[in-house]
Amino acid sequence: MRALAQRLGTGPASLYRYVGSRDELLDLMADAVADELDLSVASAGDWLDDLVGLARQSKAAHVRHPWLADLNDRRGEVLGPHAIDYLDHALGILAPAPGTAGQKLEVVGLLGGLAVLFARRESAATSSGDPTARAAHLAAVAAEGRHPHLLAALKTADAPPPTDRDAQFVRLLRRLLPAMLGQGEQFGQGES
């Protein structure tokens, strides 16, 4: 608050003429991020493709604004107008998909959660001071001998993970989403 006030060249007290509280401000900021998502991308004809695209946008937004992840923990996940637009859009994408309305609501929720999860994982790789030190610490612990599997894993995988994070995210969603609707057997692949 004080920092924000300084950035605006004003005093902390002045902010409260425009927002009722810090939490309200954070809600507004979160909804502003929801507005950054582009819901107008043309449908690829396949709901899975569309939904994966939406999830990637959501993840990208969370990578752009790391503070958002620490916010979604907040009680109740208040939905601002733009967040509701997003929700409606996602449900629209899911309209041709199988599954009950309840399942679809849960899918959208899970989608958001996964976007946050992967965004955090990507951010943690960037920040999170000195991954070398962490690796060294792990190696030291493993070398004590009480953790054979960890030791073996570190021996094999000292090379940094070569897999593309984003591709992994996409693969995950493609497996996941059909499985969560239907029983996983009967879902149409949209052969346009």
Added chain:
Amino acid sequence: MRALAQRLGTGPASLYRYVGSRDELLDLMADAVADELDLSVASAGDWLDDLVGLARQSKAAHVRHPWLADLNDRRGEVLGPHAIDYLDHALGILAPAPGTAGQKLEVVGLLGGLAVLFARRESAATSSGDPTARAAHLAAVAAEGRHPHLLAALKTADAPPPTDRDAQFVRLLRRLLPAMLGQGEQFGQGES
């Protein structure tokens, strides 16, 4: 800190004779929770079953201690000794599974993240003041007419989600874990 000191019948300053800082205390608490997990359950012979069981334990721990979820956001996810035991145990379970060591490390990480995610989802249903008010608010917004898909979804699914959260979690993992190791095609089902 002050609250904890009061619960212990002492002053806030006294705590600092035993922990260096609040963060250090939280790390210790997190590792104490890792110690709650029972890593000695007999193997079912199938690594997938074992891993799902471990994930359920992890999720249950996070439901028991909701503050833990708000903690894992912290920088770097410091691994205490019990957390390392857990990691080694998980890698041990994954030893007979296909995939590279790097993939397995990522799987364990994802497993933890999903446990947190689902635990939060279950907790949010319990706490998160007055879900009725939230639903009413959503319904009111949907009734404005600008969100047809949301309206349709709410009309169909006004009944609370009948699906068992835990069963859903298990189904998800069973789909997910094999897909993340191997390409999803060639994974052995461990026929004892």
Added chain:
DNA sequence: CTAATACTGCGAACACCGTTCGCAGTATTT
């Protein structure tokens, strides 16, 4: 053009937080 009214910016202060300092009081060793 003056007077009453509304709105805005914000310095000062409050309550709360994690944390530190230094001092009594108590154990432990010599």
Added chain:
DNA sequence: AAATACTGCGAACGGTGTTCGCAGTATTAG
């Protein structure tokens, strides 16, 4: 019995989000 170490902790520091009340400035009314 004296010196030394360790423990509990009141008081205070710097930080936070937030409120109060007062100046200063628009806006409206007469």
